[in-house]
Amino acid sequence: MALSLLLVPPLIGGVLLLLVLRGTPARLCGAVAALAAALSLVGAVLVSTGRPRIDTAWVPSLGLRWSFAVDGIAIPLILLTAALTLLVVLHSRGVEPPGGTPATFYGAILLTSFGALATFTVRDAIGFYIAFELVLVPMWVLIGRFGDEHAPAAVRTDAANRFLLFTVTGSAFLLVGLILLVTLTGTSNLDQLAAAAGSSLSHGQQVLLAVLLVAGMAIKVPLWPVHTWLPPAHSTAPTAGSVLLAAILLKMGTYGLVRVAIPVVPDGFATIAPYLAVLAVVGIIWAGLACLVERDLKRLVAYSSVAHMGFVVLGLSSGTQTGMQAALFGNIAHGVVSGLLFMVVGRLKSQWHTADLESVPRALRELSPRYGFALVVGFAAALGLPGLIGFWGEVLSVYSAWTAAASRPSGLFQVCAVVAAIGMALAAGYSLRVLRQVWAGEAASTEGSAADPARDVSGVEWAVVAAMVAAIVLGGLLPAPVLATTGDDVARLLTASSTAGGMP
């Protein structure tokens, strides 16, 4: 029941908007979407407390089951997705989406949310794949149709197609991997697969499966060097699209690693983990450096996402519970922080008609103190400042790499820890660069003149931004609830995989 409340409103709402309410004005569409998102959020809260489970036959001839469940690993992501969908819908209020009807715009948001929520709750390998793929089309519409109206149509199409083709390529690996997995083990139930922990598979089979599954997820995360779809997608996408992309879609990749790869083929994952860790820290440094010279604010935030997700993957590769906890926490943190940053940066771009760091009309701190404050909090969190939500995931990820599991090459992982720590300093570099240019006004073209009259954020929009800021501060000051939610299931998952034959 609670699960239905979580999943059905965004699905029905999305379909309704796309098919029935096509011509309706933006206000009504927004209201419908907000209602659906709010119901879904109620459902999210209910499933978080009740942790329901559904398991009935779906396609008996194929052995597929209609299997949904909620556990501690998924709860933070479900809450994040449902809450951010509502916030994004509210934040889009009063914006007349260019390039298409408001109904399509809100419908695409709701369907993206539905796909993500289904991904986080489904417990069938094939169902997982379907849900995983479901978000692509509405997101493609958001980027290609509703993207930056200042960009030429060719740029928008290129960004949208890039996004689609990269992720579909990843999905091809994922699909092959999943089908192979189901054929070899004879079940598509993810819980059974996790409980078996690959014990019926040979080492070679495990490694092959791990490579296929991880390759599929890595493009979505995205891991260096398959990250080049992300900056164009973000710089083109509308604010709502950027927020959903960063806060939710990228998380599906890391969630997939936790749910479908690590517990299912633990032995195979252990074999490729060192390579993953190296790619992750290369991504941290690579993206951090790119941010130091990137001039487009939205691309900069996108590159910083690559760096942050690098910490998440590093934690997962370490094979420790601390690492997985750090990764799951970092996931949430990045969702909230990049969500806030894209909201602020997106609004700045639409006000200034440019996202160029070097041409800021006036110090944001003077022009719009509230947005200025939000930008400071956002970038402070992005550089991993303690007391804000970004700190825990990154510092614990470094710790987990330093103390990687016994099955990992410890010297290599300690080097990775050092490199990741250097990446944290790079994050400080690019964050302060943005604040100096935009917030403090180093790049300001006018000194204190009223060329562009100040229009500070207010009303619902400010409430949304303030809620994000509050989440960043609360998550930083009180990390215990999130860590406690994920703790038990992380322990179970990793213990099962190490006892059921994970160790060769």
Added chain:
Amino acid sequence: MTSSTASTFAQLLVAVPVLAAVVSLILARSAPGASRAVSAVTAVLGFLVSVGLLVNVPAEGFAAATTVGPLQVGELKVPLELLVDRPFAVVALAVAFVVACIQLYSVWYMATDPRGAVFQAIVSMFGAAMLLVVLSGDLLLTLIGWEVMGWGSYLLIGHHTFRRSARRAAMKAFLLTRFADIGFVLGIVALAAQTGTTRLAVIFEHFGEGAAAPTAALVLMLIGIAGKSGLIPFHDWLPDAMEGPTPASALIHGATMVAAGTVVVGRLFPLYAESTDARLVLAVLAAATTVYTAVMAFTQNDVKKLLAYSTMSQVALMLGALAAAPAEEHGAAGLDHLVSHAVFKALLFLGAGWLAAIGGGTAFALLRGRMKGWGVLPVSFGLGLAALAGIPPTIGFVSKDGVVAAAREGTTTGAHIVLYATYLTVFLTAMYATRAYLVLVSGDPEEPDHHDDSHTPPPTGSSYTLVAGVIGTLGLLSLVGGAAFLVQGAHIDPTVAAVSVGIALLGVLVSWALSRRPGGDPATVLSESWARATQVNLGTDRVYAGFAAGVVALARVVVRLDNAVVDALPRGLASGATATGGAADRAHRGVPSTGLLAVLSGGLIVLVLGVALWR
């Protein structure tokens, strides 16, 4: 139970300024007056709490207290607890006292600043972070306070964002310390990794029971400590940090940020005492820094810059004492000097703010002779300088005597290095402190060529009472505060005292003698070009800038590679697919394909055959 009362006070001591910061930040724009009142009142309240803590802290051993933890992160235990004992309760008292002085002073100094309320809210946050470092019993909690303080320094130094130099100085301070903190973070990680917990009590126990000293981890942490403390090679952010409003300078220099490294080494003293190698590294860095910065201080042409260099020199003395002291001393000398320095350095900076209000700037040229006739200011400022120089009976004399004694009692190579560096520094410090005093009380000032409106007018009326009260109290403490150390158990060895006071007096005399020359400024004895070089710290900034330029150049290479190499494969695949598709497309368009022709002709043949055979 005194210890549980002490725990409550410890919790309050951190919680009060945190809440104060949040509340005053929320009120800052809608009700700036109320916001500033919250900042000032809670700072005084915080000081009272710190008194309560000192009264209730157990005389021996520790009192622990929980915060927002404990966290269990997989295999790692993070209790996030506070741990307070008597020496650190004294440090906490000094911090809370200096923060309260600065908040009260800021009511006047920042009165005309439109962002004054935000400034004071950040001061509260900054104080909370420092208190967290002082009271922390958990490595991660230390890191939290440590980094939040760095962030506070960024906001405070860059308070005047409309000035380019302030924006640059703020960024430089944060990036330099954050860069050094790579080592600090890794050191903490390596220490915690050995025990699976960040709880200090467990870590002490583990290494106390004969485990090999964690030298690598301790040296890694020293990198971060060198960064925050301004030790060589991180010795060039602090002079630039003078771009911050004067109360921020007083805060950063007095009892917080630069002293945080001393607090951490003092807290981890049981570990450092085990590792001769780590302490040798610290001794060398501290000895080199204390002498170098004292030399730099002598020729500075700006009173705040002179004080900045003197801070680095004094902080290095504290760290030197910790590097040199015999293990059984528990590093008390370093912490005593921290407390003493907090008092007289806060006094000197707050006094410098007053001087700036009088003279319209902090350059010595503007302030020549300006200090005369301002009541409590010249007396207090003079006492502050005397304490800096270590002239008896000031607070600085007592604590510096402790540093010398600790270095004499130490038997390691590091201790010998520290001892000679300390003697040299005592001489140099007396010289520049004397110079500062003589220049400020004699001669005629230049008029400021333009009145910089970021400076506040001199205090009058009730704000005069407030400022004079703060400065006077600090002056009095500088004079007699040393008695508190003696009560606490510090003792003065007559030989040690005689030697160090002799050296200090020699420095005073030399400086005074030099001031008899024409011009009246002892620093003019050194060449003009040397004086100019010392204004820019012998060009250290250029080295940093060169490093940053190198990183940016690397970044440009990365961006080029990202486009030309990393993205080349997907682009190649895409154009390959397009080309293949295009070829197939062309093969299928316009003319009937050969296949279709074949089918058609085949069908025709079948038809013909069928008709023929049927016939």
